[in-house]
Amino acid sequence: MKRSSSMEIRNKLIEFPTSPQPAFGEEITHYSHSKHPLTEVTISELFRCSGCKEYGAGKRFACQQCDFQLHEFCAVSPPLLQSHPLHGQHQLVFHSKPKPGGISWPRCDVCGKSTKGFTFRCRACNFQMHPCCAMLSTEINLPVHPHNLKLLPPAGEHGLGNTCGECKKKRSGRMYRCSVCDYHIHAVCAKNHINGLQANGINAAPERPSALGTAARFASQVVIEFVGGLIEGLGEGMGEVIVQNIARGRCTSIRRRRRVSE
Template sequence: MSTLKKSPTFLLQKSPSMEIPIRKPLSIEFPTSPQPTMGEEILHFSHPHPLPLFTLSDRFTCAGCKEDGAGKRFSCQQCDFQLHEFCASSPPALNGHPLHAQHQLVFYSKPKPGGMLRPRCDICGKPASGFAFRCGACTFQMHPCCAMLSTEMSFSIHRHLLKLLPTMTGSSNDPGFACGECKRKRSGRVYRCTVCDYHLHAVCAKDMINGLQANGIKGQEKSSMLGVATRLASNAVKGFLAKLIEGIGEGVGESVAGAIAQDITRGQGNSKRRM
């Protein structure tokens, strides 16, 4: 990593206004003051060391939201701590956010308890494992990256305006169409083109926000590897249980056969005594 000349450290302050414009495609910005420039540092509450701002093309995992990113990040020079720029700039609360305008959303640095069953983001459908905005009036929550999305978005991968579809309901939750980016069907909110039949998962749209797409990194690679590992582990467990059940079945069968044989032997002995 190249070393940039450090400018005087300043403390990132939050401005009083927490309002976000409802219709501002691909340009939602968190209200923070002052805005850091390249090479400058911030002191963030989540980390004891100064965090300079860098732009690097490699993939990294944000220590705040626990999700991947590339490009701009605040990166500690004394350890491996890194934050998305938007995670570092998250305000204490959001009012009138276009994805949940009816209630205030409060910033939380710790996830809800639940382990592997931890609640998921209501926008992208992925687990909320770190920084998140949560609603106090209902169960809605979303990642800071998802908070950068809006109800209408314009992306370089498609020439038309995309609108966010309403939340799907129903037992199957099958959208009936594949995403134009990942070519898959999956959970989470979906954008649909206002002109043609193009669809885009919100989780895929996040790659246009977190720097992965701009740096030529496929955002689904890590998930796919995890999915393969999960399937392999699942198959191994299923195989083990099948052998265990088979062994138990054989043992039970032998026990039953032995008991029947003993009963027959006892019955024959009793018959001889009666004769």
């Protein structure tokens, strides 16, 4: 990556479609966006990293000419991680593209979320994690809790067995635990203190709707509109007969399933 002097950056006019005045920093040329330079800026608004596809806020490297932005840790990620505390037995290699999988995205072994962009992957086993998760360790201190937090083993019993003190939910992924007061927090919630969300007043990253859920809702709407148009074309009387037959068919199907289960 090529860096230029901060004095040259301050003399450039950079405009962002946001209300706060960004703080300018140094400039780099990143291989994932080689056509334009990226400038280090600090803006409090939420953004989605073009590298790891995860959310962030605050400091970032942004393109002045297009909507390309990287977390700071994504922009400066090393090509290799040796003896990382979350996977010290093997070397981890940085990849700019996600690991090819089946119909669903592969998941991070730390936070449990999908890996859709930049990842660190192990060549010896199937372990992989986001660059943001690579900023975590086996022990962390967070401003939301007064005691030291230790990472629990990746056993399934710890994944869904405890309620997170941050989001108040149970979910998959690694968890941290306080041995003093039995406080638990998901790794995915802990990294919101690393990616800039908590520091900029954003409690959690927005949940993106799944493609299957969106497709199902779209298909249901198409069926409803089709039946509605059919009823309108046939007339009210014939339409009522069709609706009654559909409802009767659903009831028959339900009764059949009940008989099978009995």
